[in-house]
Each structure stands twice: as C-alpha cells, then as structure tokens.
Amino acid sequence: CSSKYVLSALHPMWQGPLVAPGGNRQSPIDIRVRKSVFDPHLKPLTPDYDPGTCSQIWNNGYSFLVEYDDTTDKSILKGGPLEDNFRLCQFHFHWGESNAWGSEHTVDRRLFPAELHMVHWNSNKYRRFEEAVMEENGLAVIGVFLKIGKRHEGLQKLVDALPAVRHKDSVVEFTRFDPACLLPANIDDYWTYAGSLTTPPLTEAVTWIIMKQHIEVSHDQLAVFRSLLFTSAEEEVQKSMVNNFRVQQPLRGRTVRSSFT
Numbered sequence: 001c002s003s004k005y006v007l008s009a010l011h012p013m014w015q016g017p018l019v020a021p022g023g024n025r026q027s028p029i030d031i032r033v034r035k036s037v038f039d040p041h042l043k044p045l046t047p048d049y050d051p052g053t054c055s056q057i058w059n060n061g062y063s064f065l066v067e068y069d070d071t072t073d074k075s076i077l078k079g080g081p082l083e084d085n086f087r088l089c090q091f092h093f094h095w096g097e098s099n100a101w102g103s104e105h106t107v108d109r110r111l112f113p114a115e116l117h118m119v120h121w122n123s124n125k126y127r128r129f130e131e132a133v134m135e136e137n138g139l140a141v142i143g144v145f146l147k148i149g150k151r152h153e154g155l156q157k158l159v160d161a162l163p164a165v166r167h168k169d170s171v172v173e174f175t176r177f178d179p180a181c182l183l184p185a186n187i188d189d190y191w192t193y194a195g196s197l198t199t200p201p202l203t204e205a206v207t208w209i210i211m212k213q214h215i216e217v218s219h220d221q222l223a224v225f226r227s228l229l230f231t232s233a234e235e236e237v238q239k240s241m242v243n244n245f246r247v248q249q250p251l252r253g254r255t256v257r258s259s260f261t
C-alpha cells in the first residue's frame, strides 16, 4: 500500500509535534475499563483477508511494515463500529527494549511488551490511502496486545524474514502471509474510540478497535524485532529499533465503547 508517503518522513524519534495542533482526539490512550461504555449496537468484526495480497516487508526507520496490495477490495475489514468497507494497507508493531513496556495503548495503565496495528482505509469513500489519511472517518486500525509466552507459529515466517530488512529503507519481497493468524481467537470483545495515527502525520482519522484478548509470542521472537535497526546501512552509529511507541495523549472527554459487558 502507499503508506510509504505517510511514514517516510519518519525519523526514529521523529522531530514532529508531540501533539498535533489543536488535537483533541489524539492516540494512544489509556483504556479505563470501568469508564468504558457497553454499546449493544456494536456488531461483530468481520475481517476477510486474502493472503495473496501480501507483497513486501519494509523497514521505514520507525517500525517494519508488512504491506498489502490495496488496489482492490480483496483484503477488507467490515462490521464492528464500522459503517463502510475498509481495505487492509499494512500491519506493523510497536515494542520496547524490555518486556516490561512497549505497547502504545494500555488497559487500566497496564503495559504490554508490544502492540500490533493492522491499518485499513475507507474504500467506500476514498480512492487511496493518502486521501483517507486526511479524513475524519478515513482509517480503521485494529490493535492487538502481545504478551511473552509460547511461540507464535504463524508469526515465525515473518520473524525469519526480518534479518533481510535490518536497516532503515530496506525492503524484501514477502508473500502469502495471512494476517488473520495474528488476531486473537476471540475478536468479538474489543474497545473502540475515535483517535489518531500515533506517528506522523498524527491525523485524527482513525477509528481504533483494540482487542481485549492478547496474543502470545516467544521471548526469542520478540528479540528478533529488537535486532532491527532505526538506522540505514550507511550510518556510522547503528541504533537498535526499540521503544518505537508514542507517549499517551489526553482523553479530552472522549468515550471508549466496549462490545462486551
């Protein structure tokens, strides 16, 4: 997908504004479980992904993106809080240098070692990602927390490809990966709120859908994430790609809805 136009301006600890000008729906946030409001009208989420649309992995100097061909409606997300059809563009992760932190969102202040983001754009209303990224209901991002535990068999194919994109701006072909294997068993229980991208351009275009159930990956699998570099092959000083998460943002009176009681 064309998210490269959105992310390529990134510097590891990007010098962008810490809060988008006038931002009152910024992300990430802490999800206060007891303050979330059950919404019985929320539908089940219905992702329908075609592994054949998987195309490459790209180290953009902030995370690694697994990119999908989003020129047709082959890999889409519908249902849940969404009124329209959203096309999968890419997925990526945020993680820490230690297992004690790394996620962007928290649940009652609880941090997780990492967080998966599956980025989709509204293909009923817009023609491409770059358009949708500037619009209020342009994007939908699924967030899934990662915990350290048993090895994630489906993730291993991705982990094995990471050494090929160790440096910033490296790209490797990566095909036939089904992103649904990274979703938890239960995707009916989630929180949803109106927020923003957590990396530049930080636009307030995102309907966030945060899964209540986490997935497990092994310590060794996460260690390979940490072996990636923020820096390109030419730079003298190499910097480990760790702690690539944004600081939490004020809720500004927003309501977080839950699909479960």
Ligand SMILES: NS(=O)(=O)c1ncc[nH]1
Pocket: 003, 006, 007, 117, 119, 141, 196, 197, 198, 199, 200, 201
């Ligand atoms: N981290 S995030 O999912 O909000 C994101 N996707 C593209 C740019 N930023």
Ligand SMILES: [Zn+2]
Pocket: 092, 093, 094, 117, 198
């Ligand atoms: Zn993200």
